[in-house]
Amino acid sequence: MTSRTSNTPGTAGAFSVGGEYRVNRLGFGAMRLPTGPGAEREAAVTVARRAVELGVTLIDTAHLYGWGANEELLAEALHPYPDELLITTKVGVVRGGPEGWAYDARPESLREQVEEGLRRLRTERVGLLQLHRIDPKVPVAEQVGALRDLQQEGKIGHIGLSEVTAAQLAEARRTAEIASVQNRYNLFDREYEPVLEACEAAGIAFLPWRPVAAATGSDPSSALAAVAAELGATGPQVLLAWLLARSPVVLPIPGTASLVHLEENLAAGDLRLTDSQRRLLDRGADRP
Template identity: 70%
Template sequence: MISTTFSIGGDLTVGRLAFGAMRLPTGPAPDRADSVAVVRRAVELGITLIDTAHLYGGGANEELLAEALHPYPDGLHITTKVGVARSADTGEWGLDGRPAVLRAQVDQALRRLRVERIELLQLHRIDPDTPLTDQLGALRELRAEGKIGRIGLSEVTAGELARARETIDVASVQNRYNVLDREHEPVLAACEAAGIAFLPWRPVAAGESGASADIDAVAAELGVTPTQVSLAWLLHRSPAVIPIPGTARIDHLEENVAAARVGLSDDHRKRLDRLGGSPA
């Protein structure tokens, strides 16, 4: 029996299947109305953690979530990410972990999300042009000021995670990971050992025909979809894993949420494990 919840940072309890808001259109109606309907349906289905970022429309995604869900129901948490900014000169997006930028983006997120504190704030990427201690120090100060509750990282190596933990308490890591893409297996192992939440982005990915055929075969045996098999594998993989699949369609959302009810036998898991090498 897999666990159905995980306590991020030891005290922020959320469901094991979250929702990624990146794909939601934020323009005018009718697309905006559809996005609002999708995210409201996610909450109706029991989603308790929604992932967004400053990068997603320069804060437009955060504003959409507040429009759809504020005042937030008890137990619902929105995590956002900072550290990617648009250049005033070129208009292009790039990494920017300077403390002043991180502070400004957190303040903007607080305003857009209409909250006084962001319970989980993640550094979107480590900026190689800014000392890591400066980036983490700014987030640590924001936590001390009560503007954020817990600090997470995204797209880090096991070594970077270890170095970061020398400066801050890391509550979560958001890395690319799925049944066909195990590059960050060492990071997941480190997170599981330390009780750190691991939020895989791109939790479902198309693979080569042979690998996809194996997933399709398991799906056919269970009478579910390949997407549901991929998400179910993640939920069985480790109790620290909180997948964040995203979609702009209610039918896909309902398909994703139903994956939490898919049970994989030991044989199914072993067959899926072999697609990326047996997990440690």
């Protein structure tokens, strides 16, 4: 198993988000951090701080994660924020509906959500604000236009999208410059390949969520297990290494509440897949 003690996330390289924030390509997804009181919260604060100590410069959160509690946890752990740290949050989803949440990207609602997020994060400007979902009831131009207006007011640095198609990305770019896209993507789930290709062509950061979930319970005889054994690494580390090799615009944001898993994930930046290993992984993933 690979371990790390350095203060940068391996040698995965860096990417300039929106031409302003040069971040290390291995980031951290904060969704799994417990936000309740007590020992679990203290441990979550420790994990967030340790991520930054280890060189993470991109942390992802959202209003949806605990309805703001995750943002408040990060502020407790990391404020005042280091100059090099980019915290990105997401809006466009509110409480309600049969699943406990509902779309709401009406301009007036987005403005309120952004203002609340700024308060919880204890900042006057969020460097990267992502639209968590496209609201099917509101024209895309109105949703993105509302974020553009907040950007012009200095409350948003850069605008991102989440769970969009290539067509929706193109439509949004007609209203404002888009700095990032956060879609579900990993070795075994490449539905949004066209979106990644569009991001690569435009120099837009692509933040895959659920980057390592497919490693859970993987077959010991699988290509993933074989490559992991060759490298002396874990399955999740190999999946992260595959993502980093897939495109220079890919910025994985694996999440965990465990210090051990945090260090394991970040150590994936030191892995280098050979061409034959990448072909083996791709062939294994393509099998029915």
